[in-house]
Amino acid sequence: MRLIVVPLSLVKARQPPLSEIVAQFFVHMLLIGLPIAFIVRYFSAKRPRLA
Numbered sequence: 001m002r003l004i005v006v007p008l009s010l011v012k013a014r015q016p017p018l019s020e021i022v023a024q025f026f027v028h029m030l031l032i033g034l035p036i037a038f039i040v041r042y043f044s045a046k047r048p049r050l051a
Contacts, residue, residue: 016024
């Protein structure tokens with residue numbers, strides 16, 4: 001399952017410029033998305049799959 005996550009800092013009363021949206025998206029993916037993905041992959045590889 002793939003999820004699209006929008007950082008809460010993007011939800012504002014005004015429309016932020018596109019460059020700000022792209023910059024915040026990359027920061028969010030580096031600080032939150034990648035560590036979670038690596039942790040999930042690390043622990044799922046160690047557990048044997050049940051048939």
